[in-house]
Amino acid sequence: MRQMSLFDWTPPPPARVRPPRRDEAERTMMAALHERPDPVRVYRQSISHGFESCALRWWWVSRSDLGRMISQGRALTVGERSAKVRRTLTLAEEEEVVAVALELGGCLYAAEALGVTEGIVRTILRERGVDYPRAPGGRHDAAAGRARLAAFKATRRTA
Known part of the structure; x- marks a missing residue:
């Protein structure tokens, strides 16, 4: 075995830096380019x-x-x-759909109250430029939403 001098020592190679994954880089680039x-x-x-x-x-x-x-x-x-647009609803009925959806706090509640599909409620709200009302997802909030729906149906029957 040979004696080593101080001049024979070489530093270890630097740690290899991981380049960003291609899919991560493309995803951020696509998000920036395609707004x-x-x-x-x-x-x-x-x-x-x-x-x-x-x-x-x-x-x-x-x-x-x-x-x-x-x-x-x-x-x-x-x-x-x-x-x-090929819908049987009149403009007054569409305005009622928007008002009921905002009053009851949900598209599904408005659809059940008015007897139309949830898709029609969402389409009408989107065409009017109104954000979908989002009911909170808690159990008590859902019960409150069902209670609002029942109260709305009761007032509608009496009117």
């Missing part, structure tokens, strides 16, 4: 250039989401529903 467009902007472009130009401009957004954004933008800009 959700403003519904009013989508609506205005659909009016001036058509739906296909919106689909090409915001290619990462699904067609159904673009349609929803256009209806939201129309509600925010014009304040009324599209002429193409």
